[in-house]
Structure formats: structure tokens, C-alpha cells
Amino acid sequence: MIAEETLVNELKQKESQAKAFEVLVNTYKERLYWHIRRIVLDHDDTDDVLQNTFIKVYKNIDGFKGDSKLYSWMYRIATNESLTFLKQKSKKVSISNQELKTAMVENLQSDVYFEGDEIQMKLQQALATLPDKQKLVFNMKYFQDMKYEEISEVLETSVGGLKASYHLAVKKIEAYLKSD
Amino acid sequence: MKKNHKNKFKTPEGYFDSFNERLMDKIAMEESNIPKADGFSLPEGYFTTLNDRVSARLDETEPKVIALKSYKKSYYIAASIAVLAVLALAFYWNNASPFSFEDLASAEIDAYFDTTDMKLSSYEIAEVVSIDELELNDVLENKLDHEHILEYLDENISDIEELDLENEYYE
Numbered sequence: 001m002i003a004e005e006t007l008v009n010e011l012k013q014k015e016s017q018a019k020a021f022e023v024l025v026n027t028y029k030e031r032l033y034w035h036i037r038r039i040v041l042d043h044d045d046t047d048d049v050l051q052n053t054f055i056k057v058y059k060n061i062d063g064f065k066g067d068s069k070l071y072s073w074m075y076r077i078a079t080n081e082s083l084t085f086l087k088q089k090s091k092k093v094s095i096s097n098q099e100l101k102t103a104m105v106e107n108l109q110s111d112v113y114f115e116g117d118e119i120q121m122k123l124q125q126a127l128a129t130l131p132d133k134q135k136l137v138f139n140m141k142y143f144q145d146m147k148y149e150e151i152s153e154v155l156e157t158s159v160g161g162l163k164a165s166y167h168l169a170v171k172k173i174e175a176y177l178k179s180d
Numbered sequence: 181m182k183k184n185h186k187n188k189f190k191t192p193e194g195y196f197d198s199f200n201e202r203l204m205d206k207i208a209m210e211e212s213n214i215p216k217a218d219g220f221s222l223p224e225g226y227f228t229t230l231n232d233r234v235s236a237r238l239d240e241t242e243p244k245v246i247a248l249k250s251y252k253k254s255y256y257i258a259a260s261i262a263v264l265a266v267l268a269l270a271f272y273w274n275n276a277s278p279f280s281f282e283d284l285a286s287a288e289i290d291a292y293f294d295t296t297d298m299k300l301s302s303y304e305i306a307e308v309v310s311i312d313e314l315e316l317n318d319v320l321e322n323k324l325d326h327e328h329i330l331e332y333l334d335e336n337i338s339d340i341e342e343l344d345l346e347n348e349y350y351e
Contacts, residue, residue, distance in 0.1 A: 025231050033227070034220075043222055047230075054234045116219020123215055142209075143218060170212065177213050 004070050011061045025054055028071065031144070032078045038139040039082040041104045041124070043113040049085050053078045072153035079154065083132065101128040119177065126176035130169055137162050138169040254307075264288050 010020035032053060037046040056077050064073055090100040105124045108114045116124070127135050136155065140146045141162075148159045148166075155162070209216075268288060 022231060025234060029227055029230055033222075037220055037222075038218070041220075043220075047226075050230070051234050051237055055237060058238060113221045113223070114219055115221050119215050120217070120219035123218060142214070170208070170214070173214055174212060 005066070008061070008064060008066065008070060011058075021058055024057070028074055029054075031071075032074060034144065035075060035140070036078050036082050038143065039079070039136070040085060041108060041114075042111065045085065045089075049078070049081050052085075053081050056081065068153050072150065075154040076156075079136065104128070122177055123173065126173045129176065130172060133157070134165045134169040134172075137165045138173070141166050142170075254304075260292065261289060264292060 007020055007023060010016040011024065029050070033046060033050055036049045036053070037043070040046055040049055053074070057074055060077075064070070068076075086097065086100060090097050093100070095103070105121075105128045108116070108121065108124060127138070130138070133155070137151060140151045140154070141148070146154075148162050151157075151162055152159050157165075
């Protein structure tokens with residue numbers, strides 16, 4: 001795999017930009033797709049947000065100073081794009097963010113790209129009740145198997161705070177799944 | 181990287197430091213009733229066509245982007261105020277009017293702002309107006325008293341808990 005620093009330098013230079021961007025998309029598209037999908041739930045919406053994320057990365061690469069790792073910078077853009085997308089969507093249909101989240105989970109029942117069984121549907125209902133931060137931490141740790149240190153760079157929160165959020169999320173989800 | 185002197189095997193830095201924590205997480209996961217997969221799928225071949233679609237969108241002709249931090253309009257306002265101030269000053273020197281300079285200048289400036297549509301977006305207003313110094317009554321035409329707020333809440337809110345939007349955090 002190409003070194004991150006080399007890739008960033010190539011992205012910043014006009015002559016190598018196109019090729020480097022292709023490498024960047026190939027390297028991160030799956031990981032970012034699943035990260036976004038677990039926030040916006042719908043495949044088509046995920047596709048939109050994912051493309052916007054890559055376009056933002058491409059256009060703002062000159063502003064990337066290398067203070068954090070490239071992947072955490074991209075994850076941060078993807079997270080912000082996803083949350084902004086949901087805010088705009090709830091504004092467009094004049095409902096609250098929470099109402100939108102409930103509606104999104106209900107839509108999963110007729111979604112051809114959701115093959116979850118009853119318990120997986122219930123998991124999504126449980127996740128919809130969590131505050132954004134807890135939901136993000138849970139998905140990144142449980143399903144994407146990211147380390148607390150990595151999540152900490154993306155969400156700019158202390159590792160201690162993340163551990164607390166994760167354990168709180170797990171407890172709430174387990175309690176929700178146990179309830180009828 | 182930590183070396184074992186009896187053989188050539190190595191472990192990643194900090195591997196044993198975080199071992200217990202990872203083991204406990206794994207055990208907790210095994211005992212949990214949370215499903216291991218979340219049931220999402222996606223169209224076949226989606227990732228193979230993604231690159232082309234992103235490239236196509238990058239190639240689209242971009243509309244001219246006006247920077248959010250546009251100070252141009254602020255310059256126009258500043259210039260307008262300066263012109264008004266100079267005119268007011270000239271007026272003051274040429275007439276022995278009973279108006280003071282301050283009265284005239286602020287009256288003129290108020291009238292200018294009242295009659296001219298600045299076409300400023302909320303972002304541009306937010307750039308120059310400090311939220312810390314802004315009171316709710318500054319933006320309302322009718323003064324909002326505590327009595328009015330209490331009356332509204334009394335009529336419209338049935339459960340006081342509803343007001344605490346972040347209630348969940350305090351569990």
C-alpha cells in the first residue's frame with residue numbers, strides 16, 4: 001500500500017492528482033461507505049453522501065495540514081457530511097431529527113438492500129434512540145472494529161469519554177433488545 | 181517493536197498493554213445479545229462503478245463559488261457609512277444647525293439601513309454580529325418579557341421534562 005504522506009503529496013500536485021485520487025478512492029471507498037451507511041441507513045443516500053465526501057476531500061486536500069492522519073480526516077468529513085445530510089433532510093420535510101430517525105428505521109422494512117431479521121431490525125430501532133455520539137462510537141467500535149485511539153482522532157473526543165459512551169450505548173441496546 | 185531474544189518473533193508495540201482490555205471486550209461481545217451483523221446489503225458491483233461516477237461529478241463544470249467569508253459587502257457598508265459621515269460633517273460645518281453631529285450621523289445611518297436592502301445572508305450577518313453580545317430582544321419587534329414566556333409555556337407544555345432536550349445524558 002502506498003505511504004500516506006506520498007499519497008497526500010501526489011494529491012496536491014496537478015500532474016499526479018488524478019492517479020492519486022483513484023488510489024485514494026479505491027483504498028477508502030468501502031470503509032467510508034459502511035461508516036456513512038450506518039448513519040444514513042439508505043443505500044442511495046449513502047451513495048450521495050459518499051460521493052460528496054470524496055469530492056470535498058479532492059477539493060480541500062490543499063488545506064490538509066497533516067496534523068491528523070488522512071483516514072481520520074476523511075472519516076471526519078464523512079461523519080459531518082452524513083449528519084448535515086440528515087439535518088437538511090429533516091428540515092426539508094419539516095420534521096424533527098428524532099422523527100426522521102424513527103421514519104428511516106421504518107423505511108428499512110421495505111428496503112431491498114436491508115436483509116436484516118427481526119433482531120437486526122430491533123437493533124436499528126435501538127440505535128435510533130441513542131444520541132448521535134453514542135451511536136457513532138458504537139458503530140465504529142462494534143461493527144467497524146476501530147480502536148478507541150482511531151475513533152478519538154475522528155470524533156476529537158478523549159479515549160476515556162469514548163469508552164464511557166460505548167459502554168453506555170451497549171447497555172442501552174442490550175436493555176432495548178431484551179424488552180418486548 | 182518488542183523483540184523476543186529467544187526467537188525472532190515480534191509483537192506490535194503496546195500489544196500486551198491493551199491485551200486485557202481487548203479480551204474483556206471480546207468476552208462481553210460473546211455474552212451480549214447484540215447481533216454480530218447488522219443486515220445491510222448493497223447492489224452488486226456498486227464499488228466497481230463508484231470511481232467513474234465520482235470522476236464524472238468532478239469533471240462537471242463547476243458554478244462560480246463565492247467565498248462564504250466575503251468581506252466585499254462589509255467594505256461597501258463601511259464606504260457608505262464613511263461617505264455619510266463626510267457629508268454629515270460638511271453639513272455641520274456649513275450650517276449652524278441645532279442638530280449635533282452624533283444625532284445627525286446616526287439618524288442618517290439608521291435611515292440608510294431602514295431604506296436600503298443590504299441583501300446580506302444570515303451567514304454574512306453572523307460574520308459581523310457577535311452572538312455573545314446579542315440579546316433576544318434585539319431581534320424581536322415586540323419586547324419579550326418573562327411573563328410572556330411563562331404564559332406560553334403554561335399554555336403549550338404539558339410535561340416539564342419535555343423542555344430538557346438533553347435529559348438522556350443525565351441518567
